[in-house]
Amino acid sequence: MLPVLRGPVEADVAIVGAGFTGLSTALHLAEAAPGLTTIVLEAEEPGFGASGRNNGQVIPTLTRPDPDDLVARLGPERGERFVALVRDSAAFTFALIRRLGIDCEAVQAGWIQPAHSPERFERVSRKRFEQWSRRGAEVELLEPRRLAERLGSEAWCGGWAARTGGHLNPLAFARGLARAAVARGVRLFARSPVTGLERRGTSWRLATPSGSVEARRVLLATAAYSGPPTGALARTFVPFRPWMLASEPLGENVRRSVVPGGEAVSDTRADLRFLRWTVEGRLVSGGALALPLHERARLGRRVGELLARAFPPLAGLRFAFAWTAEIALTPDRHPHLLALGPELYAWIGCNGRGVALATALGPHLAALLTGGDERALPLPLERPKPIPLAGLAAVLVRLALPYYRWLDSRP
Ligand SMILES: Cc1cc2nc3c(=O)[nH]c(=O)nc-3n(C[C@H](O)[C@H](O)[C@H](O)COP(=O)(O)OP(=O)(O)OC[C@H]3O[C@@H](n4cnc5c(N)ncnc54)[C@H](O)[C@@H]3O)c2cc1C
Structure with missing residues (x-):
């Protein structure tokens, strides 16, 4: 202690x-x-x-500013240095965990950002893929069919992925x-x-x-x-409190059909949809929107329904745990x-x-x-x-x- x-x-x-x-x-x-x-x-x-x-997602990008925005704001020299830090941040985190031998269920399976509309795929995914590729990041553009295979869902319209990302038990x-x-x-x-x-x-x-x-x-x-x-x-x-939700461990069949590669996933919505598996097979998701305590059950139902709509094998999904904390916006x-x-x-x-x-x-x-x-x-x-x-x-x-x-x- x-x-x-x-x-x-x-x-x-x-x-x-x-x-x-x-x-x-x-x-x-x-x-x-x-x-x-x-x-x-x-x-x-x-x-x-x-x-x-x-949520334990290890993501080598910022939420909104893209590399070109950072360079425009910080200037070419410092901007590119900061972009490189963000680009390498996930690899740095996993390397640190390995070096220190920290047992935290770290899985470097990649991070995927699916686009929630064809326009966002054209406007957001392609731009991010292009800007990060230009800076030597290990990224892929996922055309709609390829993304659907990777996620096990046709609910999104293409996306991009950062191979160095992943997830851990925070x-x-x-x-x-x-x-x-x-x-x-x-x-x-x-x-x-x-x-x-x-x-x-x-x-x-x-x-x-x-x-x-x-x-x-x-x-x-x-x-x-x-x-x-x-x-x-x-x-x-501005402090902001999203809710996190975790299911009981789910069966092997479900795990094999929902994001079978085990990547961390968070999409392009402002009302964010996100999920990842834990090593013991719990699905960890949540709602990025603040809710009062008594509405937790409503959030669980809503997130469960949204996920089941995107991934039919998750029909009837219930969450066993809910928690929250503060983000600085x-x-x-x-x-x-x-x-x-x-x-x-x-x-x-x-x-x-x-x-x-x-x-x-x-x-x-x-x-x-x-x-x-x-x-x-x-x-x-x-x-x-x-x-x-x-x-x-x-x-x-x-x-x-x-x-x-x-x-x-x-x-
Ligand atoms: C619900 C949620 C989900 C998120 N999901 C992700 C995700 O999946 N991926 C991702 O990259 N990021 C995510 N984030 C963001 C990420 O968790 C934070 O950016 C990161 O943890 C911030 O770390 P920190 O050390 O700066 O702050 P914190 O971890 O918030 O630490 C601040 C610490 O300061 C202590 N403290 C405050 N005041 C005092 C005081 N007066 N005296 C002593 N101690 C004090 C607090 O007790 C606290 O422990 C999420 C955040 C939240 C809240």
């Missing part, structure tokens, strides 16, 4: 949050600079946030990263929420209910769970690396694609925390831009289902 922070301690680096961002950064910091003291403070347990409760991955970080000398404290953060001379003081850390450099790896102690960071995103759907104060950093804006991205950002955030050159970073360091009426935006995003469906019905 991990300890709670008690009493005052000093560190070179303090990381707040033990999700993939905090843990991958701490691990790479311990490996690159073993002489530095790194402390991770987690409010609950490692993986408590989105990292332990996501909580097992987070716990494995935590163990590896601790084994390399990182001091990880659980049940130690940071309640205060203040500048003291040339360092930062982080207060928890029963202790404090004095550190020169700080990373806020709190993502969508960033609360008041994180200052302006908490107002730079940014207004422009881009990830942002933030300088919140002297040697106080964060990144925000996974926009639902953070398993591979947060893990792959780890070494770069570690370099920043050892005083590395900012120009070498894959993203520019920005000042935080609080969203006006962030609270209202969070309410509106919960009511967005009809708007998303309207978007999905358009070519």
Whole structure:
């Protein structure tokens, strides 16, 4: 069991949050600079946030911006560097799991994005395939017939796939990263929420209910769970809570006919359809739209019906488990690396694609925390831009289902 922070301690680096961002950064910091003291403070347990409760799809793309958008925004040199990081993020994640020997049901069977209309296939799938191929990514264009064979369904209209993608058990991955970080000398404290953060001379003081850390450099790896102690960071995103659902293990016949290659699948809809198998044969899916707690059963029925319509062998599908967690959406759907104060950093804006991205950002955030050159970073360091009426935006995003469906019905 991990300890709670008690009493005052000093560190070179303090990381707040033990999700993939905090843990991958701490691990790479311990490996690159073993002489530095790194402390991770987690409010609950490692993986408590989105990292332990996501769908486990390892996806080497962002949700909305494509490679050309990233280059247009970041410039040719840094843009291509960031594109390469995203392109290699899934391969990086699986290689890290193999290197550390983490037992997390990792399956690198690929990731498929089916298009939900012929227009999206022409406009989205072809564009993404073309832009990623141009950058040397291992991608395939799946014409409608080929996609139908790969999925075992004719419900979509072609798509594209990234061969380096796949899926894993996210909580097992987070716990494995935590163990590896601790084994390399990182001091990880659980049940130690940071309640205060203040500048003291040339360092930062982080207060928890029963202790404090004095550190020169700080990373806020709190993502969508960033609360008041994180200052302006908490107002730079809109939190969003999709539901995840898992079935009981299904029979071998069903498994052989629904996505028989075992890829992770998430389509082009805004009201996203997604699924993957676990190694023991559970189907993990969900609804990307926020619902109040009492509507969980309705969501399960709806997702079950939608999946059964696409995959007849899933008729009567019922879900045995449901859970949820918070995603950080940014207004422009881009990830942002933030300088919140002297040697106080964060990144925000996974926009639902953070398993591979947060893990792959780890070494770069570690370099920043050892005083590395900012120009070498894959993203520019920005000042935080609080969203006006962030609270209202969070309410509106919960009511967005009809708007998303309207978007999905358009070519
Ligand atoms: C339901 C869901 C499904 C998703 N599915 C996918 C998917 O299939 N594929 C994909 O690529 N991405 C997916 N994502 C996104 C992905 O999970 C996240 O991008 C990623 O896990 C973010 O990791 P993180 O470490 O930055 O943040 P988190 O994992 O959210 O970690 C933040 C941590 O900070 C801690 N914390 C907050 N405040 C404090 C404090 N004051 N003191 C101490 N600790 C604090 C929290 O307890 C938490 O553990 C999904 C997200 C959700 C919510």
